[in-house]
Amino acid sequence: EAGVAQSPRYKIIEKRQSVAFWCNPISGHATLYWYQQILGQGPKLLIQFQNNGVVDDSQLPKDRFSAERLKGVDSTLKIQPAKLEDSAVYLCASSHSRLAGGLGELFFGEGSRLTVL
């Protein structure tokens, strides 16, 4: 079974530029999550989708971050304009159920490391 795919693995941009990350979840997983992991911290949830609908985006900085999952499969996370503090690893995860984390069912991708100069 293929895992969660993310791209690009690494991205370096200057502040005020824009960047987009792509995620393809495990086939059949209805729930998709984007997490931000800043160096030395644990992953922090940015947004959670159930199929193509948003169920929680309370911690997404909506003035600069946006995410979509148009057909209920792939998802894109965009940052525009980027700030220095956005430097982090952006992790995508998927699960069968929207009951996040129950029974350890979150499967993470390898992450996309963003450096903002």
Add this chain to the structure above:
Amino acid sequence: DQQVKQNSPSLSVQEGRISILNCDYTNSMFDYFLWYKKYPAEGPTFLISISSIKDKNEDGRFTVFLNKSAKHLSLHIVPSQPGDSAVYFCAARGPFSSGSARQLTFGSGTQLTVLP
């Protein structure tokens, strides 16, 4: 406001000995706790979990203990092996929030190094 804390950023243990990783939490509404393991350049992978109605869960060399009164959980690895060297995150599941979603709140991680 850190609701899940891992106060030890790193831990070194000799191969064959016990590794004990600790995690404290503040939110009494958390009802499910998990440990994830992360190797460099990889995403976290699920290791073991425990429901808040239990105080112990064991899976092979890994045992998680939960002390609800102290709001503390720990992961024991016995015996420790060099391949266990990784960052370990504890995570806690919160109650339903907006849109019937339940969030996982992660600690900051502990880097375990098992010395041969």
